[in-house]
Amino acid sequence: xxxFRAKKLDLGCFVKARTIRDHTxxxxxxxxxxxxxxxxxxxxxxxxxxRVRATAQMQLSQMHAYTRPTQIRNRCIMGGxxxxxxxxxxxxxxxxx
Amino acid sequence: MSVPRARLVDxxxxxxxxxATTFNPEGVRMGNKVLRxxxxxxxxxAYYPRKLASIKDVKREFGPVLxxxxxxxxxxxxxxxxxxxxxxxxPKKKKGPPAPTPGKKR
Numbered sequence: 001x002x003x004f005r006a007k008k009l010d011l012g013c014f015v016k017a018r019t020i021r022d023h024t025x026x027x028x029x030x031x032x033x034x035x036x037x038x039x040x041x042x043x044x045x046x047x048x049x050x051r052v053r054a055t056a057q058m059q060l061s062q063m064h065a066y067t068r069p070t071q072i073r074n075r076c077i078m079g080g081x082x083x084x085x086x087x088x089x090x091x092x093x094x095x096x097x
Numbered sequence: 098m099s100v101p102r103a104r105l106v107d108x109x110x111x112x113x114x115x116x117a118t119t120f121n122p123e124g125v126r127m128g129n130k131v132l133r134x135x136x137x138x139x140x141x142x143a144y145y146p147r148k149l150a151s152i153k154d155v156k157r158e159f160g161p162v163l164x165x166x167x168x169x170x171x172x173x174x175x176x177x178x179x180x181x182x183x184x185x186x187x188p189k190k191k192k193g194p195p196a197p198t199p200g201k202k203r
Contacts, residue, residue: 023145030138037131072141079149090144094152 004028004066013077025071032067036060 004024007016011023042048042056065071074085081092113120119129123203144194152167180186 010148012146019145026142026144030142033136037134037136041120041128041131044126044131045127046128054103069137069141074144077145 001064001066014080016080016081019075019080022073022075026067028064028066029069029072031062033069036063036067 001024004027004095005025006027007018010020013019016025038063039056042063044048045072074087074090075082076085076092077090079092084093085091086093109122110120113117119127121127121129152165152170155163156165156167177186
């Protein structure tokens with residue numbers, strides 16, 4: 001979302017809107033990762049009172065979608081493609097458009 | 098020969114002290130596996146290459162001190178000169194307010 005986006009573009013690769021969005025998601029996730037892990041620990045710890053665990057569950061589900069690691073998708077750095085991206089090269093298997 | 102359970106538990110306790118892990122002989126779920134996980138945020142956030150300083154940035158910073166040479170910019174100027182010679186360049190900027198077009202109703 002726009003409130004997370006960097007005010008000045010800080011990408012040096014091929015840029016399109018989806019690349020910027022994905023980059024923003026990555027940064028937001030990095031920022032909130034410890035908080036998410038703490039909540040996950042509380043949820044998984046069966047020695048804690050059930051009420052605490054339930055509230056932790058609620059809090060985790062109420063967090064913004066951009067703090068979620070599953071929102072992140074590797075994109076091609078040469079053409080911004082989202083499919084068929086080889087992880088080792090960060091590029092699509094076909095020639096960049 | 099069988100080892101009594103109490104002795105095994107003692108061994109487990111000592112093991113936990115040595116390796117600094119939580120002693121949990123009943124195998125109760127305490128969520129420690131979440132705490133053991135490494136943070137992957139920094140690695141994920143470093144996926145895209147960040148912006149580096151360009152010639153323009155250097156010029157802006159050290160303009161009067163340092164003489165820089167921007168090949169792309171010079172190429173651009175050359176191209177514009179070429180266009181001007183052929184009379185294909187951009188029109189001159191207008192000065193003053195535009196003249197009112199006749200026949201336009203208010």
